[in-house]
Amino acid sequence: MATHTATHKLRRVFVWELPVRFYHWLNALVIVALCATGYLIGSPPAFLSNAEASDQYLFGWIRFIHFVAAYLFFFNFLFRLYWGFVGNKYADWKNFIPTNRKFWSEMWEVIKIDIFLQKDKEHLSVGHNALAGFIYFLTFLAFLVQCITGFGLYASMSDWWFADMFVWVGGIFGGDFGLRNWHHAAMWFFIIFAMVHVYLVFYHDYVEGRGEISSMGGGWKFIEEEVFDKEKKKATH
Amino acid sequence: MTTKPTRRPTYYEEIRQKGYSRRDFMKFCSIIGAYMGLEATGVAQVANALQKTSRVPVIWLHFQECTCCSESFIRSSHPIVADILLDKISLDYTETLMAASGHQAEAAKAKTMKDYHGEYILCVEGSVPTKDDGVYCCIGGKSAIQVLEEAAEGAKAIIAWGSCACNGCVQAAHPNPTTATPIHKLVHGKPLIKVPGCPPIGEVMAGVIIHMITFGRLPELDRVGRPKAFYSKRVHDTCYRRPFYDAGLFVETFDDENAQKGYCLYKVGCKGPMTYNACGVTKWNGGTSYPIQSGHGCFGCSEENFWDNGPIYRQMANFPGFGIESNADEIGMVAAGATAVGIAAHAIATNLRKNKLINNVIAEGKDAEKEL
Ligand code: HEM
Numbered sequence: 231m232a233t234h235t236a237t238h239k240l241r242r243v244f245v246w247e248l249p250v251r252f253y254h255w256l257n258a259l260v261i262v263a264l265c266a267t268g269y270l271i272g273s274p275p276a277f278l279s280n281a282e283a284s285d286q287y288l289f290g291w292i293r294f295i296h297f298v299a300a301y302l303f304f305f306n307f308l309f310r311l312y313w314g315f316v317g318n319k320y321a322d323w324k325n326f327i328p329t330n331r332k333f334w335s336e337m338w339e340v341i342k343i344d345i346f347l348q349k350d351k352e353h354l355s356v357g358h359n360a361l362a363g364f365i366y367f368l369t370f371l372a373f374l375v376q377c378i379t380g381f382g383l384y385a386s387m388s389d390w391w392f393a394d395m396f397v398w399v400g401g402i403f404g405g406d407f408g409l410r411n412w413h414h415a416a417m418w419f420f421i422i423f424a425m426v427h428v429y430l431v432f433y434h435d436y437v438e439g440r441g442e443i444s445s446m447g448g449g450w451k452f453i454e455e456e457v458f459d460k461e462k463k464k465a466t467h
Numbered sequence: 468m469t470t471k472p473t474r475r476p477t478y479y480e481e482i483r484q485k486g487y488s489r490r491d492f493m494k495f496c497s498i499i500g501a502y503m504g505l506e507a508t509g510v511a512q513v514a515n516a517l518q519k520t521s522r523v524p525v526i527w528l529h530f531q532e533c534t535c536c537s538e539s540f541i542r543s544s545h546p547i548v549a550d551i552l553l554d555k556i557s558l559d560y561t562e563t564l565m566a567a568s569g570h571q572a573e574a575a576k577a578k579t580m581k582d583y584h585g586e587y588i589l590c591v592e593g594s595v596p597t598k599d600d601g602v603y604c605c606i607g608g609k610s611a612i613q614v615l616e617e618a619a620e621g622a623k624a625i626i627a628w629g630s631c632a633c634n635g636c637v638q639a640a641h642p643n644p645t646t647a648t649p650i651h652k653l654v655h656g657k658p659l660i661k662v663p664g665c666p667p668i669g670e671v672m673a674g675v676i677i678h679m680i681t682f683g684r685l686p687e688l689d690r691v692g693r694p695k696a697f698y699s700k701r702v703h704d705t706c707y708r709r710p711f712y713d714a715g716l717f718v719e720t721f722d723d724e725n726a727q728k729g730y731c732l733y734k735v736g737c738k739g740p741m742t743y744n745a746c747g748v749t750k751w752n753g754g755t756s757y758p759i760q761s762g763h764g765c766f767g768c769s770e771e772n773f774w775d776n777g778p779i780y781r782q783m784a785n786f787p788g789f790g791i792e793s794n795a796d797e798i799g800m801v802a803a804g805a806t807a808v809g810i811a812a813h814a815i816a817t818n819l820r821k822n823k824l825i826n827n828v829i830a831e832g833k834d835a836e837k838e839l
């Protein structure tokens with residue numbers, strides 16, 4: 231029963247440019263593919279078949295998909311790093327690396343408001359909030375680990391100089407055994423990240439009503455006129 | 468070099484003295500050349516070198532080991548290997564095979580080290596315990612560390628035989644009570660070849676030595692110091708069961724029908740995909756068979772830490788720090804479950820703590836809907 235509700239005029243802000251959205255969805259797709267095929271590589275199910283081995287290439291295809299997705303993942307990742315230097319302000323690398331006190335204090339605020347759920351408070355951020363940005367920075371490190379261990383394993387299966395550049399990796403992880411264990415364990419980071427990430431997108435959309443979920447589709451978020459003015463003042467100061 | 472003792476016979480002369488014909492000799496050269504991956508002209512080079520060079524003095528030390536490397540070596544397919552390269556002719560000192568013993572043996576070693584300073588090849592079998600000043604392995608009144616350091620000083624090159632010398636093997640497995648240490652961590656500044664395996668294949672060992680004699684230098688090594696000719700491929704890359712792997716046809720248990728059909732042993736723990744060795748090509752016991760051919764997965768004997776990367780009959784390793792029988796997937800699933808619970812709790816708490824915000828948004832939206 232709504233006694234009195236304020237009505238807001240909303241401003242449309244273009245937050246995620248097309249390359250960022252493209253990166254995001256390609257990344258999501260290949261990570262799902264990599265986790266699924268990676269899991270199957272680690273623990274293949276019992277495929278029952280009467281066909282001759284020479285007529286089948288099932289496991290070969292699973293691995294092939296993993297490797298194709300791996301290349302896409304890697305180059306997409308590189309592309310995103312590049313976009314962090316040429317993209318708009320919400321794509322900028324400074325969103326991810328704590329370079330000043332403000333970054334840390336905003337992080338603390340987000341923790342209080344969104345994680346420990348301070349009563350009826352919201353934290354406004356048009357792009358990434360500081361905590362999210364920092365966590366994406368950690369995921370980038372995880373991407374790096376996964377690419378390095380992955381290509382380290384792949385080096386012995388490939389003749390391409392690019393993959394062969396990674397032969398040194400085995401040495402620091404204690405051979406392919408170590409590489410494989412770390413590569414496998416790191417998969418769980420991706421799975422748990424994805425769970426929390428998707429949940430939080432819903433959370434923000436639900437609590438704040440600013441189009442969080444759809445922003446990765448069209449690129450827009452919607453903020454209240456008053457909020458817009460406040461942000462503008464902050465920005466011009 | 469200064470005064471040499473009397474001219475030593477060449478390998479070829481020694482071989483002939485032992486009663487082998489020239490034909491035997493040439494056969495040996497072609498076999499070993501093939502194992503080394505040489506082309507036909509390379510075989511001629513081998514023959515040439517063995518005819519011209521007098522034997523290279525070899526000191527072969529044994530530390531913490533089981534002697535399986537020596538066993539493997541003397542059983543390598545061609546008898547010339549055992550007779551000429553290892554027999555008393557070539558070995559100036561080796562605890563397990565030399566005729567001499569006690570002071571006599573130590574004197575022989577000292578003499579070789581002095582007479583052939585800078586020329587002899589030092590072969591090391593076994594790891595060296597470094598804990599408590601190395602008391603856990605003493606030979607002739609000296610600790611293994613001392614023995615190694617003394618012998619390494621004048622060596623032309625060092626060959627680390629087997630997984631013990633290359634990466635510690637079973638003695639270095641957790642908790643490594645004697646701090647068993649591989650050779651490359653103890654000796655620096657000397658050319659060192661690692662020939663891992665538990666044991667390494669006899670033909671591979673012979674191939675390494677023949678390479679050094681023929682070409683007068685170390686074989687080409689990979690990043691971790693293993694000869695590329697034998698360790699550049701994974702067992703998996705040359706495995707004859709590979710088509711089953713690619714097809715996704717796996718042995719599920721050792722007594723199932725799939726095992727009878729010879730399917731891939733991946734799911735019963737075969738570590739061939741992570742193991743760099745020549746087993747699939749050179750095989751064992753003169754090319755008779757190798758573990759996978761006998762129905763047992765590779766357990767990665769030539770890889771670092773293979774004892775701690777167990778279990779042998781499962782693909783995934785125990786996850787460090789989480790106790791026995793816990794692999795990354797089990798821990799990951801628990802963590803994912805805990806995350807799901809956390810998310811659910813957070814979602815419930817959100818509805819309680821932020822209800823004003825949520826209701827405002829909903830109400831605003833509903834009002835707008837009604838006005839239209
Ligand atoms: C989101 C990223 C990724 C995830 C979640 C992932 C996951 C996995 C998993 C779980 C395995 C199975 C490990 C095992 O056998 O226990 C695997 C294998 C493998 N992955 Fe990835 N991976 C990712 C990215 C990559 C990348 C970027 C590469 C680079 C080429 C790569 C190359 C490999 C290779 C070569 C194997 C071994 C396949 C084999 O045994 O034949 N992965 N991956």
Ligand code: SF4
Nearest residue numbers: 703706731732737739
């Ligand atoms: S048996 Fe082992 S080495 Fe052979 S194909 Fe299967 S996994 Fe690879």
Ligand code: SF4
Nearest residue numbers: 744746765766767768
């Ligand atoms: S098959 Fe594997 S475990 Fe067996 S000897 Fe070869 S490398 Fe060692």
